[in-house]
Amino acid sequence: MVSSPVVPVTAAPEEPMNAVTISDVARRAGVSPATVSRVMSASRPVGPEVEARVRLAADELGYSGNGIARALRTRRTDTVGMVVPSILNPFFTTLVDSLESALHGEGKQLFLCDSRQDPAVEADHLRSLIERHVDGIVVSPVHDTESAAAVAASARAVPLVQLDRRVDVPDTDWIGLDDAEAMKLVLTHLADTGARSAAFVTSELTNSSTTLRLRGFRHWSAELGIREVRDGVVLGDYTVDSGDAAARRLLASDDRPDAIVCADDLIAMGVLRAARELGVRVPDELQVTGFDDIVFASYVTPALTTLAQPTDRMADEALRLLSLRGTPGGAGGGARISFAPRLVRRQSTR
Amino acid sequence: MVSSPVVPVTAAPEEPMNAVTISDVARRAGVSPATVSRVMSASRPVGPEVEARVRLAADELGYSGNGIARALRTRRTDTVGMVVPSILNPFFTTLVDSLESALHGEGKQLFLCDSRQDPAVEADHLRSLIERHVDGIVVSPVHDTESAAAVAASARAVPLVQLDRRVDVPDTDWIGLDDAEAMKLVLTHLADTGARSAAFVTSELTNSSTTLRLRGFRHWSAELGIREVRDGVVLGDYTVDSGDAAARRLLASDDRPDAIVCADDLIAMGVLRAARELGVRVPDELQVTGFDDIVFASYVTPALTTLAQPTDRMADEALRLLSLRGTPGGAGGGARISFAPRLVRRQSTR
DNA sequence: GAACGGTGGGCAATCGATTGCCCACTGGAA
DNA sequence: TTCCAGTGGGCAATCGATTGCCCACCGTTC
Numbered sequence: 001m002v003s004s005p006v007v008p009v010t011a012a013p014e015e016p017m018n019a020v021t022i023s024d025v026a027r028r029a030g031v032s033p034a035t036v037s038r039v040m041s042a043s044r045p046v047g048p049e050v051e052a053r054v055r056l057a058a059d060e061l062g063y064s065g066n067g068i069a070r071a072l073r074t075r076r077t078d079t080v081g082m083v084v085p086s087i088l089n090p091f092f093t094t095l096v097d098s099l100e101s102a103l104h105g106e107g108k109q110l111f112l113c114d115s116r117q118d119p120a121v122e123a124d125h126l127r128s129l130i131e132r133h134v135d136g137i138v139v140s141p142v143h144d145t146e147s148a149a150a151v152a153a154s155a156r157a158v159p160l161v162q163l164d165r166r167v168d169v170p171d172t173d174w175i176g177l178d179d180a181e182a183m184k185l186v187l188t189h190l191a192d193t194g195a196r197s198a199a200f201v202t203s204e205l206t207n208s209s210t211t212l213r214l215r216g217f218r219h220w221s222a223e224l225g226i227r228e229v230r231d232g233v234v235l236g237d238y239t240v241d242s243g244d245a246a247a248r249r250l251l252a253s254d255d256r257p258d259a260i261v262c263a264d265d266l267i268a269m270g271v272l273r274a275a276r277e278l279g280v281r282v283p284d285e286l287q288v289t290g291f292d293d294i295v296f297a298s299y300v301t302p303a304l305t306t307l308a309q310p311t312d313r314m315a316d317e318a319l320r321l322l323s324l325r326g327t328p329g330g331a332g333g334g335a336r337i338s339f340a341p342r343l344v345r346r347q348s349t350r
Numbered sequence: 351m352v353s354s355p356v357v358p359v360t361a362a363p364e365e366p367m368n369a370v371t372i373s374d375v376a377r378r379a380g381v382s383p384a385t386v387s388r389v390m391s392a393s394r395p396v397g398p399e400v401e402a403r404v405r406l407a408a409d410e411l412g413y414s415g416n417g418i419a420r421a422l423r424t425r426r427t428d429t430v431g432m433v434v435p436s437i438l439n440p441f442f443t444t445l446v447d448s449l450e451s452a453l454h455g456e457g458k459q460l461f462l463c464d465s466r467q468d469p470a471v472e473a474d475h476l477r478s479l480i481e482r483h484v485d486g487i488v489v490s491p492v493h494d495t496e497s498a499a500a501v502a503a504s505a506r507a508v509p510l511v512q513l514d515r516r517v518d519v520p521d522t523d524w525i526g527l528d529d530a531e532a533m534k535l536v537l538t539h540l541a542d543t544g545a546r547s548a549a550f551v552t553s554e555l556t557n558s559s560t561t562l563r564l565r566g567f568r569h570w571s572a573e574l575g576i577r578e579v580r581d582g583v584v585l586g587d588y589t590v591d592s593g594d595a596a597a598r599r600l601l602a603s604d605d606r607p608d609a610i611v612c613a614d615d616l617i618a619m620g621v622l623r624a625a626r627e628l629g630v631r632v633p634d635e636l637q638v639t640g641f642d643d644i645v646f647a648s649y650v651t652p653a654l655t656t657l658a659q660p661t662d663r664m665a666d667e668a669l670r671l672l673s674l675r676g677t678p679g680g681a682g683g684g685a686r687i688s689f690a691p692r693l694v695r696r697q698s699t700r
Numbered sequence: 701g702a703a704c705g706g707t708g709g710g711c712a713a714t715c716g717a718t719t720g721c722c723c724a725c726t727g728g729a730a
Numbered sequence: 731t732t733c734c735a736g737t738g739g740g741c742a743a744t745c746g747a748t749t750g751c752c753c754a755c756c757g758t759t760c
Binding site (some may be wrong): 064065066067068069071072077079087088090093094096097100101104107109110111112113114116121124125127128129130131132133240269273276295296299300301 | 414415416417418419421422427429437438440443444446447450451454457459460461462463464466471474475477478479480481482483590619623626645646649650651
């Protein structure tokens with residue numbers, strides 16, 4: 001297991017943990033801590049000669065400030081918490097990346113929390129973030145109903161915006177995709193390419209976007225004259241294996257669909273795999289679509305037709321809303337901002 | 351772009367931001383703040399009757415404590431920072447997940463930082479983490495030399511362990527994979543399956559594991575009688591496209607290798623894609639191996655033979671080392687712990 | 701009945717910054 | 731000469747917890 005033996009040779013650290021404070025700097029510069037503070041934060045003008053002395057002293061001592069003390073006094077931590085159902089899902093990975101990037105631009109740091117699809121873990125993380133006095137929380141709630149209480153409580157304590165998934169909490173901002181529009185894009189595309197029947201593979205309907213996507217699928221397939229095959233809606237979860245299993249069931253039926261529409265790319269990848277192993281040619285015999293446009297969607301064979309989400313713009317918008325709510329006169333909640341998806345055509349459809 | 355218009359209906363929040371403090375609880379329970387503190391943290395026994403009163407008061411007020419104030423006093427934030435080259439790389443995503451999971455078990459939170467392959471961004475994040483007084487830092491340095499200064503400076507201020515990649519900083523702990531052993535496993539496997547020649551595709555040699563893997567490749571291919579083809583080492587970066595390009599070059603040569611060994615799974619996926627598009631059959635005409643066993647390695651076709659890393663164990667070990675260094679008498683640095691990789695055989699080799 | 705140890709509670713200092721307020725000084729206007 | 735505004739600096743309170751120390755009280759033990 002451990003191939004190199006551990007040999008921690010102890011060496012006495014010269015400075016156990018250097019803790020140079022604002023007073024140290026002040027003393028060395030021959031001024032008061034107040035002045036040092038004003039120089040470092042430029043919160044009030046300071047004489048040029050004094051300023052130079054302070055900066056020199058700070059450099060010499062390697063002073064870097066104590067964010068904890070500052071946060072206590074200013075009541076701002078320059079910190080944002082993000083809670084996602086699973087960081088291993090590439091869509092959320094992308095969302096995390098977008099948010100981290102946006103935050104770094106503002107000099108803030110990200111507390112990343114993975115709720116592991118578990119409302120209890122999620123509640124735990126939310127409580128912890130509040131206790132740490134983050135300036136805001138971005139959350140993609142795990143469950144339609146079981147997440148509601150914790151989300152509502154958190155929103156009362158700190159600016160909060162829901163991203164992607166949402167629970168019904170009054171006066172809470174939400175940012176996500178227009179799921180109905182997404183389904184319209186997909187089904188229109190399938191109708192154009194000649195699909196006459198379709199199935200929909202998704203996860204259990206315990207969260208908002210899942211429900212909306214199914215509704216969109218039903219609405220637009222009816223609208224566009226695409227018939228939903230018998231037992232044409234399969235519920236599982238957002239994994240490759242789940243998609244694989246669903247596809248085997250659908251393809252074994254005597255009412256095979258022309259197209260399988262999937263609620264996310266992982267499911268679609270499972271469908272593609274099953275089709276390949278069963279010798280069903282995609283897109284000739286079966287068209288397949290995904291959702292999210294994760295980076296691997298373009299690497300599978302055939303490359304997956306899917307819907308892209310503007311995650312960077314969504315992250316920016318989330319931060320904008322958080323800072324609005326952070327200011328005293330900031331707008332109240334209840335905003336619902338949905339972005340338009342973009343259809344990315346690849347080889348899994350005609 | 352925004353399909354639903356933003357209509358933030360302002361509603362005056364009843365409690366702008368409730369900030370119930372320990373003194374509030376103390377007052378309501380008719381005790382001193384000290385007693386409340388002792389009840390909440392169980393740091394000293396308290397009479398059962400008083401304890402009940404305090405708990406009741408805390409519940410009624412919804413008291414949750416102020417982590418900032420506590421951190422200032424105790425000098426512990428229960429917070430760990432992690433800095434990775436790119437969260438979008440699935441291997442690091444897995445590492446992040448493992449660490450987040452381990453931290454949650456200890457009631458700590460994770461500051462996630464993405465250095466975007468840029469030593470300057472990396473240094474920025476490290477500085478910020480120090481300023482926030484994290485209890486420890488886990489870093490996978492971007493660059494062999496350019497990351498060194500910032501890593502060394504950080505290690506002086508706070509317990510720090512390097513994970514996966516490493517720079518040469520004295521007295522710093524490192525946890526990673528035994529790269530030489532990994533290459534031995536791969537090449538032995540290839541030798542067993544009859545490969546007589548091979549090429550190695552990797553990224554620019556600007557970080558430690560990359561260098562070690564190349565060295566291992568050379569050592570073990572020589573040892574096992576596998577010939578390195580002409581121009582058989584191709585440098586690019588850790589991306590699918592880079593692997594694709596490298597494979598096209600190697601397959602166009604008149605000295606085609608029997609096997610292409612890749613320094614990570616993304617590169618290998620690119621190689622597989624190129625082979626497929628060029629009509630080169632894998633594994634019959636060409637064997638391909640990856641590195642890391644990212645989750646998608648099993649989803650591509652043919653499924654990728656690769657090397658798995660025990661990321662959960664690595665994360666646990668990292669935290670153990672951090673807490674050691676955190677305690678006053680804790681071991682000094684300089685430990686290098688390398689875990690043994692596991693060969694995962696799939697369809698891309700015979 | 702004196703001495704003593706254990707228990708349970710409070711006082712107040714402390715962590716390291718920020719900031720409202722006060723004051724000294726300067727130069728210019730009246 | 732007097733007054734005033736503007737500038738630059740310091741004092742000390744403050745943010746919300748934790749914790750060393752002290753003390754009152756109680757029951758034991760010789």
